[in-house]
Amino acid sequence: MIKEKIKNIFSFEGISLIIGIVGSLTAYSTILITDWNYSLSLKWLIFTIYISFTIILILIKLIVDLNAELKIKSPNxxxxxxxxxxxxxxxxxxxxxxxxxxxxxxxxxxxxxxxxxxxxxxxxxxxxxxxxxxxxxxxxxxxxxxxxxxxxxxxxxxxxxxxxxxxxxxxxx
CATH class of the missing domain: 2.40.30 (Elongation Factor Tu (Ef-tu); domain 3)
Incomplete structure (x- = not known):
């Protein structure tokens, strides 16, 4: 059950959705950040945020799918x-x-x-x-x-x- 859900997340539709959402968030954040020469590298910060959002979106999608499947109880x-x-x-x-x-x-x-x-x-x-x-x-x-x-x-x-x-x-x- 979990293997199927993970397989669905990493399917073409799941990956496309995740890349689209995270890419949009990254593009929006680059508009707000204009100076990339701070002592703390904002490029690495943006990359870390990008990876974090990707992982969080994957986990949220997995939780929602598993919750929906558990609500549908098959009769015995x-x-x-x-x-x-x-x-x-x-x-x-x-x-x-x-x-x-x-x-x-x-x-x-x-x-x-x-x-x-x-x-x-x-x-x-x-x-x-x-x-x-x-x-x-x-x-x-x-x-x-x-x-x-x-x-x-x-x-x-x-x-x-x-x-x-x-x-x-x-x-x-």
């Missing part, structure tokens, strides 16, 4: 787009919160309520997808929602879109 849920009943494996789009062998809870959304479908773990992480192996299906879901379970087994798109994977395990007695 993801939707399922395919189910392979032979392996009892769900395919989800790749994301940052599911790591290899992470335990997950799988929920079905029914009229805005999340009903526990089961538990699983991240079996494999591919380039674009994550395979989530279903370990167990909740008994209450099997008893109360058997028709939905059949739709999931047949890869019904509407049923699959109502399933979410969360990166935590719920308490059961």
């Amino acid at each position: 849920t993801t939707m399922i787009f395919r189910y392979v009943p032979e392996n009892q494996t769900f395919l989800v789009h790749k994301n940052d919160f599911l790591g290899h062998l992470a335990m997950v809870s799988i929920f079905y959304i029914d009229d805005s309520f999340e009903i526990e479908l089961g538990k699983g773990y991240v079996k494999n992480i591919q380039d674009n997808f994550i395979q989530v192996k279903l370990l167990e299906i909740s008994e209450s879901f099997t008893l109360n929602h058997s028709e939905i379970l059949e739709k999931i087994n047949s890869n019904n798109i509407i049923a699959l879109q109502k399933i979410i994977v969360k990166s935590y395990i719920i308490y059961t007695n």
